[in-house]
Amino acid sequence: MKTRITELFGIQHPIIQGGMHYVGFAEMAAAVSNAGGLGIITGLTQKSAADLANEIARCKDMTDKPFGVNLTFLPVVNQPDYQGMVKAIIEGGVKVVETAGNNPQSVLPYLKDAGIKVIHKCTSVRHSLKAQAIGCDAVSVDGFECGGHPGEDDVPNFILLPRAADELEIPFVASGGMADGRSLVAALSLGAEGMNMGTRFIATKEAPVHDNVKQALVAASELDTRLVMRPLRNTERVMTNKAVERLLEKERTLGRDIKFEDIAPEVAGVVPRFLQDGEWAVGPWRCGMVAGLIHDIPTCKELIDRSMAEAEGIIRQRLAGLIS
Numbered sequence: 102m103k104t105r106i107t108e109l110f111g112i113q114h115p116i117i118q119g120g121m122h123y124v125g126f127a128e129m130a131a132a133v134s135n136a137g138g139l140g141i142i143t144g145l146t147q148k149s150a151a152d153l154a155n156e157i158a159r160c161k162d163m164t165d166k167p168f169g170v171n172l173t174f175l176p177v178v179n180q181p182d183y184q185g186m187v188k189a190i191i192e193g194g195v196k197v198v199e200t201a202g203n204n205p206q207s208v209l210p211y212l213k214d215a216g217i218k219v220i221h222k223c224t225s226v227r228h229s230l231k232a233q234a235i236g237c238d239a240v241s242v243d244g245f246e247c248g249g250h251p252g253e254d255d256v257p258n259f260i261l262l263p264r265a266a267d268e269l270e271i272p273f274v275a276s277g278g279m280a281d282g283r284s285l286v287a288a289l290s291l292g293a294e295g296m297n298m299g300t301r302f303i304a305t306k307e308a309p310v311h312d313n314v315k316q317a318l319v320a321a322s323e324l325d326t327r328l329v330m331r332p333l334r335n336t337e338r339v340m341t342n343k344a345v346e347r348l349l350e351k352e353r354t355l356g357r358d359i360k361f362e363d364i365a366p367e368v369a370g371v372v373p374r375f376l377q378d379g380e381w382a383v384g385p386w387r388c389g390m391v392a393g394l395i396h397d398i399p400t401c402k403e404l405i406d407r408s409m410a411e412a413e414g415i416i417r418q419r420l421a422g423l424i425s
């Protein structure tokens with residue numbers, strides 16, 4: 102399948118694996134890229150620019166296909182070494198960067214000068230237009246269904262994607278709730294040029310996370326996510342468990358006066374304990390409503406190949422058949 106996204110990134114299939122903290126290691130990115138999609142290493146999971154350079158080199162040892170690096174810009178006091186990471190990306194010969202979070206304007210000139218394509222992930226049409234205006238090559242439009250940060254507007258993809266299509270000139274992919282060939286065809290018909298998957302890629306053989314995480318995704322339904330940190334306007338969609346329900350109760354009790362420090366003990370340091378050590382119910386870990394569509398743990402190649410076959414089947418048979 103050829104779309105503006107496959108052309109832009111030089112990939113076979115219009116399927117991207119979004120950056121995921123403590124999931125987007127070289128093994129994950131290489132598996133997706135080797136299967137014809139675009140795999141993405143998560144920059145901030147690496148403790149330093151030197152570690153990121155090493156991770157990029159490891160990925161290059163595992164694939165000769167294009168892959169990307171995610172740079173998430175966080176509203177934190179002690180900023181990570183973004184300049185060092187950008188240098189590692191450029192010197193490592195990476196061809197694509199997925200930016201997310203705050204405006205990536207400060208690093209764009211360096212990336213563009215090095216010929217790197219930039220796809221910015223955002224949760225609203227206004228942020229997508231801003232990304233277009235500052236020179237991003239594409240956007241990843243993340244609907245309310247998505248795992249991780251859905252923003253504060255709560256607009257699901259059935260509305261957000263056609264709104265983005267009406268306004269944007271640069272290509273965009275649909276992100277949030279994407280699982281298979283049906284998702285891809287729906288995304289294309291709503292104006293996207295491909296799809297970005299997060300949660301679905303965690304339940305694959307190559308995903309470098311504890312098996313408990315994969316089993317939890319297979320067991321979960323679309324009703325099993327919760328939105329935490331809403332009162333702080335830093336909403337995250339996470340898998341529910343007892344610790345998450347306790348956190349939500351604390352948020353309700355503290356009400357409007359809540360500060361991040363109040364809930365820091367419940368959220369800080371949780372991600373590696375679950376994703377890497379498999380400690381169930383230790384706290385909130387990011388997960389999309391798409392968990393309800395995850396029933397197995399295929400390889401990345403099986404997942405991508407069957408999604409493409411399903412998408413082509415829907416377009417050639419079901420949809421074409423409806424009008425002939």
Ligand SMILES: Cc1cc2nc3c(=O)[nH]c(=O)nc-3n(C[C@H](O)[C@H](O)[C@H](O)COP(=O)(O)O)c2cc1C
Nearest residue numbers: 119120121122201247248249277278299300387389
């Ligand atoms: C476990 C997990 C960790 C994530 N970490 C990040 C991150 O560090 N940076 C980022 O830009 N997006 C992150 N995301 C968001 C994904 O890149 C992607 O946009 C999102 O998962 C899409 O929604 P889906 O889960 O319904 O596919 C994360 C998502 C998950 C599930």
